[in-house]
Amino acid sequence: MRIIIVIILCLFLTDKAHTQNYWQQNADYKINVDLNVKDNTYKGDQEILYKNNSRDTLNKIFFHLYFNAFKVGSDMAVRLENGDDKNKRFDININDLRPEEEGFLNVTNLKQDEIKIETYLSDTILEVILANPLLPGESSIFTMDFNGQVPITIRRAGRDSPMGVKFSMAQWYPKISEYDYEGWNTSPYHGREFHGVWGNFDVTIKIDKDYIVAASGYLQESDPSNFKLGKKFGNKRIWNFVAPKVHDFTWAADPEYIHDIYDGPNGVILNFYYRNDPKIIDNWKTIQPVTAEIMKFFNENIGMYPYKQYSVVQGGDGGMEYSMLTLINDGEDLVPLVSVTSHELAHAWFQGVLATNEMKHYWMDEGSASYFGDLGESHVFNIDFHPFYTRNAYRDYISLAKSGQEMPMTTNANRFKYNRAYEDAAYDKGFVFLSQLKYIIGDKEFIETIKNYFDTYKFTHPLPNDLRRIAEQTSGILLNWYLTDWTNTTNQINYAIDKVEQSSGKSKVTIERIGLMPMPLEILVKYKNGNEEYYYIPISLMRGEKKQPNYAENWIQVKDWSWAHKKYSFEIDSKLESIESIDLNPTGLIADTDSSNDKIIFE
């Protein structure tokens, strides 16, 4: 226990208040839960010490009761049936579930500082009218009992997963909604992602003694003889976990789990929990040093993983990130297992520690985890990141842009017409955001930006604008135009080489901006004698420029392009007949939606 206290203190002391005006709520949970493995029901109680750090008086608070989404007739069930395209993340129609296959979560006996309070349930959201308004800077203790049923595995949580894991307990407890500087986050659960209140968790799990439990946090106690109720419930075992400074608590349990411990970098203990299944054991052993290597790579390229434990747990229905833990439904093939593990581990930084609101700014988590997950994978497989890993993201984004189904990345995750448009925006357009940012500001400045961003915003809820400001401060290049066009609009990048003319011993190149979104250009001119030159055209909105990159031996910066002008010309100090080719996107790092007009090759 003492070790844990020291860790908590260190985490708080190393925090930086990233802006003077920033505030965030705090919720410390103490949860007891008792799971009945025979009928898959659970009951428990929880106490939340909730501190209102906002400047506002709160008359209401809200809880997420996610398991209510797994009931026949739930909003999620209805939305699955009336979507404009199939949500590929679901194999099951919730409205077809039998009563014993459904999930639910009920809260009873809810009290604020020992005063009983009224609640109103709306699908997965419990609205709570406070007995006493919670003033700025004040705290209340909320106590409650709860009971629920674990559904068959649907969207991340449930029992009897596709690979046979008995219990995947994600989003399982009454979880207080986040009230942050963007307001309340009370989005109902339609299967998208999460946003939570920072705090400390102390969770005691009582379950059949044959089960092995994996969980967020640090295992404190699993010995029934030391627990006051151990004798009374002789066939059960008690597991107690403490998770400091997190925004979620997830666990999984299976009687067949093998638990391996691997020493990770910087003293971090890596736990691996997977079923004793001959088809997966070798792969789950192989990923242990691989996970340690990728964690080391992320420590060096993003920032130090700040906890002393991380668990890779077989469970759920895909791969999903939680605080200090991931649930992964994979293992029969090694490459996908490494891919998912690398992606989910990247989320330990981009979501676990940089806790962006995944309902509003999903692309910051999913795009960043896709980008860095692929980087981690390219590192352990020793394959070039670009173009091997970048091309899929660019292809999928461009396909979305041309489909007519695209919506701006500021759209709430629940409000997309097409599921496909959400997926491609979150993962692929989010990936391309970072890739193009690196192109705009330069490799070194990009790495520094990511490190500064992590260091400044760890243990908070950063916004897209926070990343933009760090990138501006690090590079000296203004980026409002980039963030705005890329995320608030569906404006496309499309440049074309309009014409190349001979003019008195020189060559004049004219470029046309066809798309609405601007982008600095690095135009590669190749000569018949083998020479190469890059003509760099910053856009005036940048009010600055990128430094000469390593790949460009000859770098000629020409005048800024002001967006209002659709055409732009520059001169090359050589005769037309000496030029072999001109390419306006030679790095391939601009997501130009029509590449057919990007390059001219002269005979």
Ligand SMILES: [Zn+2]
């Ligand atoms: Zn992800």
